[in-house]
Amino acid sequence: MEVTGHAQQAAWRGRTVPAVERVRPGLWSVPVPMGGPLRWVNAHVLELDGGGLALVDTGWDADDSWAALCAGLAGLGGDVADVRGVLVTHMHLDHVGLAARVREASGAWIAMHPADAAALTAMTGRSPETSTEHEVAFLVGLGAPEADARDDAGTPEQRAQWRRLARPDRLLEDGDRADLPGWSLRAVHTPGHTPGHLCFAEEDTGLFFAGDHVLPRISPNISTHPGGDADPLRDYLASLEEVAALPATEVLPGHEWRFRGLAARTRELREHHERRLAELLAAVRAHPGSTPWDLAAHLTWSRPWSQYARRMRIFAVTETDAHLRLLASRGLVVGDGGAVPAWTAAPVR
Known part of the structure; x- marks a missing residue:
């Protein structure tokens, strides 16, 4: 894998946010800051034939993020009012968050x-109170004590911003072309990180807008969700194999930095998950009858498990659950069939 976004990587190492960058004629990367360890989202700006701009992802819905997006567009000689269309790679708040403000302004x-449009509609259609109870019940169903589940899920007030998220005007299926004059962007459905995650393959230049499907440094979170797909990790690994064969000249991810070597990076990600599956299988064998909540504590994470709480702990437990489901589909672990699944290694044949 070859790094091409050197300024982006240098900013990451320096714990700063990179500057707006001209990637190609008519294409810019605008970093939109966000809280948490990822630090920024790469909003990609495309100049359209006949005038106007398009965005691939927008950034987190916060005033400082909005100011950064507006300043970035001004820095390349444009304005939010020039935006004609927004392609959303997936429904997560750091990618779709500012889309409503963009649409209102332009x-x-x-x-x-x-699939993501349906999930987003369901999420925004619930009251914050109902949404909170929905997640608490899901976490309890994975083995969480109710008090911990409520603490991690947060309050209805913290979810109120979800109702401001923009529902889409247009739907793109796998293989559809985006309506962007001067560009030939084909939608590539890559479920796993979310059920409706999309990448966009630019067929004239070979550029590959990867969203969160393929990142250069970390593995995207692959988790189970209430009402979500039954085996999201299986979906993700299959999606990786599909995009590995694409003739990508450069990968433009939603976070971190640009790079070349899509096939090599997808291979690394598949190998990472196979190692993770082996580690989890060993944990199930060492702790038979454990729930996903219990088993997450026995895995290797980027920091001590005692430091995990709130959304980070939810991501860890639901990712553990996704790996358990794939192990089960391979016949390597067996659940007890209870309301809260307790997992045991399948008998060796």
């Missing part, structure tokens, strides 16, 4: 995959 259309 009248731009917003497009995403039907």
